[in-house]
Structure formats: structure tokens, C-alpha cells
Amino acid sequence: MGIFQMTKTVLRNIAGGPATRQYPAVPARTSPLTRGHVVFDPSTCRSCNICSRKCPCEAIRIDKEEKIWEIDRMRCIACGDCVESCPFGSVTMEQDYFPPVMEHAVERYTITYVKPEKPAKKPVEEDTGA
Amino acid sequence: MSERIIVPFGPQHPVLPEPIHIDLVLEDETVVEAIPSIGYIHRGLEQLVQKREYTEYVYVAERICGICSFIHALCYSQGIEHIMEVEVPDRARYLRTIWSECSRLHSHLLWLGLFADSMGFENLFMRSWQLRESVLDVFEDTTGGRIIQGTCKIGGVRRDIEQEKLDEMHRTLDPFEEKCRDLGDVFLNDETVKYRLQGLGVISKDEAYALGAAGPTARASGVAMDHRETGYAAYGDLGFKPVVETAGDCYARCAVRVKEVYASIDLIRKAIEGMPDGAIDVKVKGTPNGEFFSRAEQPRGEVVHYLKANGTKHLARARIRTPTLANIPPLVKMLPGAQLADVPVVVLSIDPCISCTER
């Protein structure tokens, strides 16, 4: 009876509840591993520049002189390379997504870390080499 | 004597999620000749290899195609690993196999849905896609991404799957397989589906082989060619046998994919059972120097990444031959003789992935 192959599935559909996830009413499904968006903590950053060099799409920009850490959310592909490579744990990955925006803007943070006067060798350079 | 007319098909066509353009030469309602033209989504990814470090290019390789992303990354990584003579740990090989098969499952279910849509079987389309979401949930739980996984890297994988998760996956495989079999039953045995597909777009075994068809398109014509047989990743340990049909029509291509869904579930089950302990990656040092044609089996067929490294951190050349490009000549041979109304079905039966093709 080749014409009734779908019947089983159809009957199960009628008996079962709706398959739809009630998204706006119920929060989106995430898992602990979900790569949502990158969060930056300016207080622990030492501007070693590793995240910016690791980023495959150049979404992160660091200006050491101006003490600025910038991320272009519209370029970020949430690969998590910056998170894995950050030696100070300043960059973390959050599970929730970045919401849609109307304006394309770059997020800017000011790094609060003050470079110690001594030792004479720049710690920033050491970190880059590590 | 009937007149010949040319009907442009695509690039923006409701049945095609992606832009491909085909000029169909029709005699009455029958296709006489079909000339495809592509290039609507050509990006030039092959050249990007000179601007990205070889380790970063994995991310680009994943984004060649959003459907078979993991296998692109796998193929690229395997090529670099071969050039650099890196031995990947066993656990990484097994994890790669699990994710490869998951992406095959998700791709085939997606294709079955789209194919049902092209036949006008809307209900089946929705069912397939609903089933596919459970594969995507597994991806999200194990890799953190739904369709772009980002877990493959040179020298292994970036994430491990914990034992509890593996057990859970193993438990859910049985009910999942049951649902897949119900769905596959409709594709394989339903009278309406058979009536629509049998004898449509026939391509013989010799022709398919000579035209260089790849993947399910070749296997549906009786060419037993599946790159997983060479035993890359962990396929060598799992006892893999390719799925082959002989009719060479749209129904056979559909049947190959349905049966590959079952085969994939079986492979995942075996891989979970045989999962070895140990490290998931090795540290890769230095820069590659050499060249290699890395090949892997995608849901659509065999993919070739030709990688040429020159000892710097940027590769000299990456040339990516994707299965859809190889399947375009068979498509051109398949279309003549089909009715205009069957063209979407025939085009979809090779599982065209245009963003792969055009890179």
C-alpha cells in the first residue's frame, strides 16, 4: 500500500504536541558551549595584542597608545580564538546572542591597565613573545 | 515541427535556495539542451589563502559552504597535517568522524526536505527539517555552533565530547533512527514519490564515471566510489561500506541519500562505542612545506583540497574542487529529455551547493 506511507507520521503529528519552540516567550535554546558573543573586561587587559592578531577577520583592534580596545560586532564570527588565546582571561564568550542593531557601530573600551614603570623592559613586549 | 525556445531558469527561483542560472532550450515542453552558468556568488576564497595564516584558514575553509562546513575544515586540516607529518591522536580522529557523520546527516536531511519541496510534497519537507533540528542541537551541545562548528583545527580538534554526552547521544540514536526510517519509508515506498522520480534524469554507470560524477550522483548510477573507503579519520576502523544503487535516476539518487542517513547513524553508533581515550590534539609547530591533494567525502561527493605550501605561514595556493562542480557535467547530460516541470527536481537531485562550487 504505497499511498499510505505518510499516514503514520501524520497520525503521530496529530497526537503529539506542537513541535515549535515558542521562541520569544521561551528563551532561546543554548548549551554551555554555545558561542554567542564576545565579552571584554577592560580592567584585566594588558594590551598584549594577541587577540587582535589571532582574530581571523580583524574584528578586534587595539591601540596601545590610546589604550583603546575595539570590537566590530558586525565582523566578529564568534570563532572563539581570541578567548582561547587571551593569557589574562579578559575576553570571554557568553552564551546569549548579540541582538540585531539598526546602526553599524564599533564598540570601544578604554583599557584601565597601567603599565608598571619598572622593570625597564616593556612587559607588553614580553607578553607578545610568550 | 515545433519551435525551439530558450527559458532562463534562475538565478532567483523559488525552488532554489541559491543562485544558479541555467538556460534551457525547449522543444514544446521537453528540454533539448541545458547550459548552466554560475558565478553569482563567486567570492575568491582560493586567493584568501595568501592573506590568512595557514592556521586561520581553517575558519575560511569552514565557510566555503555552510552545509558541509565541518568536512571542508577536516579535509583542509588533513592536508596540512599530511604536509607537516603530524599524527593526529586517536580520540580526535573518532571525534572528527562523529562530527563528519553528523554533518552528513544534517545535510542529507536538509536535502531530502528541499527535494520533497521541489516535488511539491510540503509536509515531507517540514518533517525532514524538523528531524534535522535534532542533529543541529547535538552540534550546538558538542561544538557550540549550529551550522558552523569551528571545532576542527590543525593537529586535532578544539573541543572534546564528554562521556555523559556521548552516552546521551548513543541513547538518542535509536529513537532518532526510528524517525528517520519512518521518513525514509515515505521517500522510498510512497507511490506518488516513486511516480514522480522513477525514470527521471537517467544517467548510466559508464557515463557517470566518464563525466567524473562524484558522491551520491555517481553511486546512484552504480559507481561504488566513496572516499570514506580509504579510511581517513576513523572510517578505516569502523568497517565502512558504500551505499550503491544501480538505476541512475532521480529515485536512485534519493534512495542513496536515504540509505546513507541510516549508514551515518550506524557509523556514529560504532564511533561512540569504539571511542578511545586520550588527548584530542597535538601541538603543531613550524610551517608547512610541500604539496598535497587532500581528499574527503562530503555529503555531496568527493572534495579535493590541493594545498601547496612554501615554508612560510601563508600557503602559496589552495585549490578547492568541490563535488557540485564535478556534478555539473552529469547535470548537463541529465536534463535533456526531461519535461520543463521536472527540471527543478532533476537540478536538485544532484544536490547543488552553489557556494561550494563558486567559492
Add this chain to the structure above:
Amino acid sequence: MAFMKRSPWILHYDASSCNGCDIEVLACLTPLYDVERFGIINTGNPKHADVLLITGGINAQNREVVENIYEQIPEPKVVIAVGACAATGGIFRECYNIIGGIDKVIPVDVYIPGCAARPEQIIDGVVAALSILEEKRAKMNGAAQETEQAGEST
């Protein structure tokens, strides 16, 4: 008929994406996300559409196609750029054939970040676009009434 909410129709076009965002847009239509419960319908005809959903960056060949589709959509219209590539070109930004984000060719109202954008994000983006669409419609109606009144007074 002002008390009735309008049902927005969406036109999806794949500019030069990797397919990832495309299948997520399609996934929105399927049972698990089902945007049709908001009255959103996917259409293949630009003349019927209110919302243009574009995935992927602009390249040399599809530039005219995108412009053409945009021209064909009747006013008021909203453009949503889905994914990092549509917003800035994303990881493909430096490819020789990529011109850049969608906003290089047509005005974009809503940007959805992510690579690939998730169905939830796409739903959020479409909902955000709907309020913009309402605003645009109100503005258009207001402008039309003003010209009408101006026509009557003279």
C-alpha cells in the same frame, strides 16, 4: 482597515553567502521556529514583498541583481542584512570579488550579527524590522495626507 495588523512578506536573496545564513533563514520557516505564526510569509516575488532579507556580501556579479530586486519592492520597504558578511563582508571581506556589505549598494535598516546568524536572531531582526516598517508606513501615510490637505486648501 487600520485596526488590522498587516502581515509582512519576506523576500530572501542569497547575495554571496556561504549558505549558512540561508539555511538558517529557511530553518526559520520550518516547524521548530515557524515564523509564520507571526504572520510572516516567505515569497519569491519582489513585487509582493515588504521585507528584503539578504545574506552574504555583495560581489561584482550580483550587485545589479540586488539593486534590481530592491527597486522592484514597493514602498515602504525594509532591508535586513543577515550575518557578518552582509553587514561588512565578514571573513570574506578581503576577497578580490567581494565589494563589501549590503550597505555599499542599498540602504540597510537592520543588521543581524553572527556567523552564521541563528534563527532566534533572525526572528528578532525581523521583529525589529517590522516596527521600522510601521514607522515608514505611518510617515508615508502622513506625507500623503499632508499633500492631500495641501491640495484641498489651495
Add this chain to the structure above:
Amino acid sequence: MTVKEEQTIIGVALENLLSEVGKLYADGYRLVQIGCTDIGDSYEVNYSFDKGYQFINLRLTLRPETEVPSITGTYWGAFVYENEMHDLFGIPVTGINIDFKGTFIRTAEKYPLSVTKRGGDRCQNV
């Protein structure tokens, strides 16, 4: 290594190309791909064949602007690769069965991967 595969690469002269390809066809090899590589001032064209997962690669080294005979007489399906060769690298291929004449892959600049027109490292979006 996860991939255990022997790959034979055979250098071939331009005038012997068609006869070599014909021999492989007679042996039952299938065409895997044709790809070009830019090596400084000339091109390497790889014709890859496979039979039972045994990989054979014919390598042709070309100066720019050298005309290459099409192998579509032997392998009908080679036209996709040969058109690509022409469109991306600007290598003239003569006698293709379906010749798109440069419209197979349309790009902003002509022959983007050509050795004679090497573009700078410019990023259009910065």
C-alpha cells in the same frame, strides 16, 4: 598521519598532453579536477585522475599566454574546469565543447589570479 595515500605526480609536456590523457582514459581513469597554480612567472596546471582511489596527477608547466588544447574531446566533463582556468587565470584553452568565453565565473577584475596581473594586498573594506 591520518591520510595514507600515495600520490603520483608526472610532469608532462604540452604536446604530449592529449596523448597522455587519452592513455589514462583508456586505462579507465576518471577525471578528478584540473587546477592551476601560480609559480612565480608561469603556471602549473594539474590534471588529476583517479582509479580505485589511486591518484595520478599530470603536471603541465606553462608560460603565460600559452594556448592549451582542451581535453574535452576525451573527458566531456572537463569543460567546467577549463572554463574556470580561462576565467580566473586567463589561460587560453582552445576547442572546449561548451565554451563560455569568459562568462562562466564573472569577476570584478578580469583574470584575478593571473600571474601577469598580480593585484596588491588591498582590502576594500577598511
